[in-house]
Amino acid sequence: MLPPRIFRRLVLAPLVIVATVFMLVTLPFWLVVTAAASLRLPPPQRRGARFVWFGVVWLTLESAVLMACLWLWVAGGARRQERHYGLIRWFLQKVYAAAVRIFRLTMDIEEPELTADERSARLTRPIIVLSRHAGPGDSFLLIYHLLAGYQRRPRIVMKAALQYDPSLDVVINRLPNAFVPRKSGQTRIIDEIRRLSATMEDQDALVIFPEGGNFTPRRRRLAIRRLEEKGLAEEAKRARGMDHLLPPRPNGAIAAIEACPSADVIFVAHTGLDDLITMGDVWRKLPLSAHITAKWWRVPADQVPTAREERIRWLYDHWEQIDSWISAQRLARTP
Template identity: 85%
Template sequence: MLPPRILRRLVLAPLVIVVTAFMLVTLPLWLVVTAAASLRLPPPQRKGPRFVWFGMSWLTLESAVLIACLWLWLVGGARGQERHYALIEWALTKVYAAAVRIFRLTVEIEEPAPTEEEQGARLTRPVIVLSRHAGPGDSFLLIYHLLARYRRRPRIVMKAALQYDPSLDVIINRLPNAFVPRKSGQRRIIEEIERLAQTMGDRDSLVIFPEGGNFTPRRRRLAIRRLEEKGLDEEAERARGMDHLLPPRPNGAITAIEGCPSADVIFVAHTGLDDLITLGDIWRKLPYSARITAKWWRVPASEIPRRREDRIRWLYDHWEQIDDWISAQRQAAGTAPPAGHAR
């Protein structure tokens, strides 16, 4: 059970700053110990010092964000939201730079050339972002690029347990976002999506992960079984044809579109670190040079189907397009699974 907010502020936030100070003082010891332990491992698994460096960078940024949030709370001001968005952008820029430097991360984004209408709509129309959910930090990278590259103000619905992270707890709760308890059910998530969509302005973007979680073969089988039990045979058949994605849950996306009819929709595909789900996966499989490839498709609001049934088919159409794109990327990289792997 999540502790009350006042307890999180008085205990968890100061604890992060204390731990950061301790780690800074003892950093040479941690580096020596992890480097010595790594010598017993084969070269591909000698990742200890890199994880220590990244963990130290993360803790330092956590503490910096908490101190900055305390200062913003003290000074107040009418531009509070803009200052908090700027703080998030600064922190994610530093996290991204650390990942590039420590894990040799590269991110390549393939984006279709915008039409003249889309060029003018980039900053004059809200957007709903529908992204696949896979790999570590995909939401952080997505939010970073929305802020830094596209000058957007992202909104997102997240699990309430993420409030155990003090900097996320403080800064996200001060902006138009939502934390949803795990036991609250799908209805609460839909209500929060509707609330966030209805109040979007021209520079806002609502980020949704229609799959509801990271892909695993077991989750895929269970999702298809649920569709069959509900009598959704067409959706189940289309889901069986996708090897890399869970079938999309349409309610959240449709609620967002209905809540903000003027918004364009952006579909996001990405691949590269798909198999790194747990901490164990990251430790065992993280390559020496990490590479993420992404592609975005933009659908103008005028081209979005009007009827619910058509919108569900339209969503599956784009999900199949993303699945085909991932297959092509994996084949090009020589990492395609054998035929029928997900099945």
């Protein structure tokens, strides 16, 4: 059960700052310990020092964000959304830069070619982003590129447990987003998606992960079984044909489109670190150089199907396209 907000503000937030100071003071000790522990490991497995460095950077940035939020609250700027979007942008820029230096992260994004009119519309229409969900940090990278590369104001429905992260808790609760408890029914989630989508303006972007969670082979099997139990034979058949994705749950995407019919729809595929499913995978398998490839497809609002059954088939069509693209990318990387 999530602690009340007053506890999170008065206990968890200061605890992050205390932990940051402790790690900064004892950093040489942790670097020596991790270096000594890695001596008998081959170079690709010597990840301890890199994780220590990244952890210290993350904590330092978290503390900076918390102090900035406190200053905005004292100065009466807690309701100014642009300042908080700027704060998120700054945080993610620094995290991304740290990942580039520490984990040698590189990212290539292939975007659709746009006409002059489409480029203009891209900046003056709200968008609904439907992305696959797999690998460590994919949501952070997506939000970073929406903020930094496209000057968008992202909105997202998240698990309430993420409010254990104090900086995320403070900043996100001051912006049009939604946290939903773990045991919330599908109706609550759809209602929040509809609420966020209905109030979008030109620079807003609603981010949805239709799979409902990170891909794992077990989740894929269970999702296909659920479709079969519901009598959705066509969807189950199409889901079995996708090797890298969970079948999309259409209700959230359809609710968002219905609530904001003027929005363009962006489909996002990415691959590179999606085999790192658990924290243990990240610790054992993170390569010396991390590379992510992404591709975006844009569907103008007037080309989105109108009938519900057509929208479900259309969503599966794009999900199959994403799955095929991932297969091609993996084949291209295979020696």
